Amino acid sequence: MEPLPRDLPDSCATNVPPASGAPSTVRAHSDPDAPATVHALCAPCGPRTPVAAGAPRVPRAAALHATRTACGVRCLGPLLALGAFGALVALLPTPAAAQAPAGTDIWLADLAIRGGRLEVGAPVNITDRDGYDNQPAFTPDGRAVLYTSIREDGQADIYRYDIATRAHERVTRTPESEYSPTPLPDGSGFSVIRVEADSTQRLWRFAADGSGAALVLEAVRPVGYHAWGDEGAVALFVLGDPPTLRIADARSGRVDVVASDIGRSLHRIPGRREVSFLHRAAGGERWIKAVDLATREVRPLAPPLDGSEDYAWTPDGTLLMGQGSRLFRWDADAREWRLVADLAEAGVRGITRIAVSPRGDRLAIVGDRGG
Numbered sequence: 279m280e281p282l283p284r285d286l287p288d289s290c291a292t293n294v295p296p297a298s299g300a301p302s303t304v305r306a307h308s309d310p311d312a313p314a315t316v317h318a319l320c321a322p323c324g325p326r327t328p329v330a331a332g333a334p335r336v337p338r339a340a341a342l343h344a345t346r347t348a349c350g351v352r353c354l355g356p357l358l359a360l361g362a363f364g365a366l367v368a369l370l371p372t373p374a375a376a377q378a379p380a381g382t383d384i385w386l387a388d389l390a391i392r393g394g395r396l397e398v399g400a401p402v403n404i405t406d407r408d409g410y411d412n413q414p415a416f417t418p419d420g421r422a423v424l425y426t427s428i429r430e431d432g433q434a435d436i437y438r439y440d441i442a443t444r445a446h447e448r449v450t451r452t453p454e455s456e457y458s459p460t461p462l463p464d465g466s467g468f469s470v471i472r473v474e475a476d477s478t479q480r481l482w483r484f485a486a487d488g489s490g491a492a493l494v495l496e497a498v499r500p501v502g503y504h505a506w507g508d509e510g511a512v513a514l515f516v517l518g519d520p521p522t523l524r525i526a527d528a529r530s531g532r533v534d535v536v537a538s539d540i541g542r543s544l545h546r547i548p549g550r551r552e553v554s555f556l557h558r559a560a561g562g563e564r565w566i567k568a569v570d571l572a573t574r575e576v577r578p579l580a581p582p583l584d585g586s587e588d589y590a591w592t593p594d595g596t597l598l599m600g601q602g603s604r605l606f607r608w609d610a611d612a613r614e615w616r617l618v619a620d621l622a623e624a625g626v627r628g629i630t631r632i633a634v635s636p637r638g639d640r641l642a643i644v645g646d647r648g649g
Contacts, residue, residue, distance in 0.1 A: 385402060396592075414631065507552070557576075586601050598632055600643065621643070
């Protein structure tokens with residue numbers, strides 16, 4: 279589910295135009311219920327790519343596009359949009375190329391405040407394998423990291439990394455694909471964006487052990503990303519042209535559209551009943567903004583770093599953002615980004631997603647594989 283700097287949504291359909299000569303049955307991926315289409319999963323990105331009915335199936339890894347998507351993974355092109363079998367075969371990669379691409383890794387580092395300064399310890403690569411490991415989120419007790427991983431079978435599932443034992447455990451094992459694991463506000467489990475059997479993307483929840491899958495919002499689709507504001511309110515990135523920010527009440531099902539043309543990074547702001555998001559305003563100006571969950575009022579917070587869209591909050595309300603191998607914090611008084619650390623020596627490059635532990639003592643960073 280993830281080219282900069284336009285911070286496009288993780289949508290193969292929006293990143294790549296339809297193939298020349300594709301049949302008229304191929305529709306925009308924001309029309310998930312079009313009866314004349316079937317959908318294929320672009321494994322590293324996670325969205326649905328419309329495919330003409332009757333088009334031959336190919337391995338998921340072969341259905342990836344050659345642009346650099348916002349998740350930081352290189353893909354090989356949504357070949358399934360081709361209606362002609364001959365054109366598809368001509369573009370299929372070799373078996374070696376069809377394997378999961380070298381994509382992203384997750385690094386873990388200590389985080390501390392010393393003498394009023396934010397300090398980052400030496401990052402350790404906790405995944406360190408070819409393929410897609412991404413979307414980290416700390417568990418409420420801070421002892422583990424949930425993350426999305428795509429393994430040899432091309433299936434996206436949720437894994438748990440135990441920080442003390444350094445053990446990885448597969449949490450979900452389903453026919454569907456799950457992305458964006460996010461701890462539930464009540465601590466009972468986690469929520470995900472699930473790509474269902476018919477390629478519908480909706481918000482689901484699981485118990486902490488991966489059991490008890492349950493749909494959270496039946497009518498809202500296709501959902502790309504989400505963040506909980508409290509036990510009832512959840513912010514949703516809903517795919518479309520443009521993508522929209524919607525605030526939903528998980529108990530009543532009420533949904534309000536708050537903003538359009540947004541980025542994928544959604545976060546609860548510590549100590550406030552607000553959720554932050556990246557907004558692209560008219561004329562291309564970008565701002566990280568906050569929406570009040572009670573009033574739906576929106577206020578600007580900070581302009582993002584050039585070419586970046588992912589950020590995170592520390593428990594004390596410090597805004598963090600990465601650019602290349604460097605990590606920055608937003609100085610609200612000086613109204614500028616200040617360098618915290620350059621992690622190049624640890625092999626971290628192409629920083630995208632960032633997560634901070636509940637106590638603010640650890641940092642999880644996603645970067646390009648091969649640094």
